[in-house]
Amino acid sequence: MSEKVMQKRKWQMTIALIIIIAITYLSAAITKFNFIDGLVAFPEAIGWMFSNLLITQESLEKLPTILDKLVETIFMSIAATTTAAVVSIFLGIMGSKTTSINGFLSTFARFIASVSRNIPVVAWALILLLSFGQNSLTGYLALFVGTVGFLTRAFIESIDEASHSAVEALTATGATYFHIVNKAVIPQSLPQMISWILFMIETNIRSATLVGILTGTGIGYTFDMYYKSMNYNVVALVTFSIVIAVIIIELMSNYIRKVIM
Amino acid sequence: MALLQIARLSKSYDNETKVLKDISFSVKAGEFVSIIGPSGAGKSTLLRCVNQMVPISSGEVIFDNAPVTQLKKRALRQLRTNIGMVFQHYNLVPRLTVIENVLHGRLGYKTTLQGIMSRFTEKEKEQAFYLLRKLGIEEHAYKRCDQLSGGQQQRVGIARALIQGPKLVLCDEPIASLDPNSSKIIMDHLKSITSELGITCLVNLHQVEVAQQYSDRIIGLNQGEVVFDGTNYQLTEEKTNRIYGTEMRELITV
Ligand SMILES: Nc1ncnc2c1ncn2[C@@H]1O[C@H](COP(=O)(O)OP(=O)(O)OP(=O)(O)O)[C@@H](O)[C@H]1O
Ligand SMILES: [Mg+2]
Numbered sequence: 001m002s003e004k005v006m007q008k009r010k011w012q013m014t015i016a017l018i019i020i021i022a023i024t025y026l027s028a029a030i031t032k033f034n035f036i037d038g039l040v041a042f043p044e045a046i047g048w049m050f051s052n053l054l055i056t057q058e059s060l061e062k063l064p065t066i067l068d069k070l071v072e073t074i075f076m077s078i079a080a081t082t083t084a085a086v087v088s089i090f091l092g093i094m095g096s097k098t099t100s101i102n103g104f105l106s107t108f109a110r111f112i113a114s115v116s117r118n119i120p121v122v123a124w125a126l127i128l129l130l131s132f133g134q135n136s137l138t139g140y141l142a143l144f145v146g147t148v149g150f151l152t153r154a155f156i157e158s159i160d161e162a163s164h165s166a167v168e169a170l171t172a173t174g175a176t177y178f179h180i181v182n183k184a185v186i187p188q189s190l191p192q193m194i195s196w197i198l199f200m201i202e203t204n205i206r207s208a209t210l211v212g213i214l215t216g217t218g219i220g221y222t223f224d225m226y227y228k229s230m231n232y233n234v235v236a237l238v239t240f241s242i243v244i245a246v247i248i249i250e251l252m253s254n255y256i257r258k259v260i261m
Numbered sequence: 262m263a264l265l266q267i268a269r270l271s272k273s274y275d276n277e278t279k280v281l282k283d284i285s286f287s288v289k290a291g292e293f294v295s296i297i298g299p300s301g302a303g304k305s306t307l308l309r310c311v312n313q314m315v316p317i318s319s320g321e322v323i324f325d326n327a328p329v330t331q332l333k334k335r336a337l338r339q340l341r342t343n344i345g346m347v348f349q350h351y352n353l354v355p356r357l358t359v360i361e362n363v364l365h366g367r368l369g370y371k372t373t374l375q376g377i378m379s380r381f382t383e384k385e386k387e388q389a390f391y392l393l394r395k396l397g398i399e400e401h402a403y404k405r406c407d408q409l410s411g412g413q414q415q416r417v418g419i420a421r422a423l424i425q426g427p428k429l430v431l432c433d434e435p436i437a438s439l440d441p442n443s444s445k446i447i448m449d450h451l452k453s454i455t456s457e458l459g460i461t462c463l464v465n466l467h468q469v470e471v472a473q474q475y476s477d478r479i480i481g482l483n484q485g486e487v488v489f490d491g492t493n494y495q496l497t498e499e500k501t502n503r504i505y506g507t508e509m510r511e512l513i514t515v
Binding site: 163166168169175 | 338339341344346348350351352355356365373376
């Protein structure tokens, strides 16, 4: 009996593997991507990187302006995330089955979450560019909208998971809706929510660079500018400082997570 | 005069299958009543109909002379302050301290603002500590609930129900997640609620022996119908079989 199951599993695995290989081959054929050419180009590309993307003495002079822009970008990401978090808490409470007030609001919240989440941040930036033009507001809004979608979804799950039973108990004591949200739902799901917010700050700092290239603001703009003027040494420095910043933020949020959990 | 009267109560979640069928019984003040029956018989649903945690489909529930089914918002909240509830999985807020969880039982008496600001009177706090002392968990008052054992958490749940100053306490399988030792402690506490404080208890149980040992009266439920209602002396082997179905009985007592 169990041997038969094992046999079946093996077959399923083999078939799955064949399908994956087939798909890979097919997509390579369709896009005319040649594995061999790709591999051959590799050493050359790496060689180019090492010879051009060097941080030189000269490029270090640009460091203060770069850091300036970097800090601006980080703060914009944090601002976009925290403001989005406030909106998402409301949408999350409305959208969660445990705490929803009525079906319409619940569907509405889930709809907003779904729309803003399923359109990539870059697409939002491009859409918003049309109406708001190239400025930092556009970048902020693009991050904000994407974050609302993601966080609302995450908060709905945190609330549902964390507090269903306590909500039942408090309802049975005769507590009001706001009592229940305040005394049971928020205390129980807050650490999880903060964890998601930290995750979104990290994500948004990365996306902000990309969005900045499009909207001509922040560190993304700096990157784009030096990239287009082929000053690759500075490009390397910009990239390096972004990487360092992201790592620092990640370490910090990991620490915060440990403390609050 | 009966504290709780249930008359021709029916309940259906999906408008097709009736989970409770035409149930009638009443409970006198100060009685300790157990409800037994196989899984899915509708025990939890029945308890939740008493304090309107689920809306009933037809029939009447009268608690303390008030028709429960007709109550709306404020009046319903007020009714619920008079009915404590104890759950199988304790239903505490695990990240909050014991004392905070106990004081949640007073929220029904607060306005929204008072509650959110945690405006509890000295008397309420004293009462909370008094209850914790009675239940033997005073030294854990400032611990987070998720650091307590199951039996201790259930005692927090009981304290939360008692601080409401209820006339009736509904217990949905209060000992189903506990070992025999903790179960005995919990059942003894519940029994003393009735004998010392005169509070009526309506307890769902799945161990017949426990029900027989503690109850003044036992109600047997099978597939949403009351098939037994009497004292534990009247609950003969044959009647127990009728509640559970013969084979079920063997499984349950093992
Ligand atoms: N919220 C709900 N929505 C739909 N059906 C439900 C709901 N709660 C319970 N039921 C159904 O009602 C029936 C009775 O359930 P109930 O939980 O009252 O039984 P129970 O006697 O408490 O069982 P157990 O001993 O397993 O706790 C079951 O068939 C169950 O599937
Ligand atoms: Mg049940």
